[in-house]
Amino acid sequence: MENLEEVWDRLQLNEEENVSIEINLSEESGVKAKRSLVGKIISNRVISKEVVRRTMEKIWRVGKLLEFHEFRANSFIITFANPGDKNRVLGGKPWQFDNCLFVLKPFDGFTQPHKMRFDNEEFWVQMHNLPLACMNKCIGEQIGATIEKVVEVDAGEDGMGWGSFLRIRIECDLNKVVARGRTVNLQGMNMWVPFMYEKLSRMCFRCGRILHPEQGCPGEVVGAVGQFGPWLRASIVKFKKSDESRMRADEEMSGVGN
Numbered sequence: 001m002e003n004l005e006e007v008w009d010r011l012q013l014n015e016e017e018n019v020s021i022e023i024n025l026s027e028e029s030g031v032k033a034k035r036s037l038v039g040k041i042i043s044n045r046v047i048s049k050e051v052v053r054r055t056m057e058k059i060w061r062v063g064k065l066l067e068f069h070e071f072r073a074n075s076f077i078i079t080f081a082n083p084g085d086k087n088r089v090l091g092g093k094p095w096q097f098d099n100c101l102f103v104l105k106p107f108d109g110f111t112q113p114h115k116m117r118f119d120n121e122e123f124w125v126q127m128h129n130l131p132l133a134c135m136n137k138c139i140g141e142q143i144g145a146t147i148e149k150v151v152e153v154d155a156g157e158d159g160m161g162w163g164s165f166l167r168i169r170i171e172c173d174l175n176k177v178v179a180r181g182r183t184v185n186l187q188g189m190n191m192w193v194p195f196m197y198e199k200l201s202r203m204c205f206r207c208g209r210i211l212h213p214e215q216g217c218p219g220e221v222v223g224a225v226g227q228f229g230p231w232l233r234a235s236i237v238k239f240k241k242s243d244e245s246r247m248r249a250d251e252e253m254s255g256v257g258n
């Protein structure tokens, strides 16, 4: 069947169709919007709305039942009992459903659903092996900006990020290959700064993307095999070696993406 969006795009409107109708929104819809989010689960499998609702109610620990409306496959409008629950969930991003990324955005009642974008999400990126002089907000912002938009640097009031790594919250473009690190030059010396991602969901270890383009995996293996793997996950320290190899086998075969 022909793509309906393409059919609608080429229509030549007659006079009646072309008259613009002025819309007045009711106040009630605005109040509900303040308690709502829109979200999309990044998975090839179509998941039942009820399963998602029941699972996320447990994960988010919301006292009252959530209202879930599906507006496209795997895409939902989620209304919370109060704005506090909604804000807590937004602040705890990224979320996962069955290891797949659940991209969440503030409710947007003004964009047509087919034009909503779910191709970016915030992640806490850990920057490892930084010299102590670089463990601060300023350097974090500088390196982070080469990935994408820096939302926050986890630093104290003095701007220093003491610890074994520097944590930066970054809004990542899910279409891009996941950044594995950056080469930093300090006093004429190049050094490799590896990144690890907290709560990193299922991704494609073949091309290094969380979201494949519509045509599927571009299949560009970057260099040799093993260029991407579960070691990108900050929680990897909790896994035993056996889990690690099992996960790698699972995920490389799954062809996740759209």
Ligand SMILES: [Zn+2]
Pocket (backbone or CB within 6 Å): 204, 205, 206, 207, 208, 209, 212, 216, 217, 218, 219
């Ligand atoms: Zn891929």
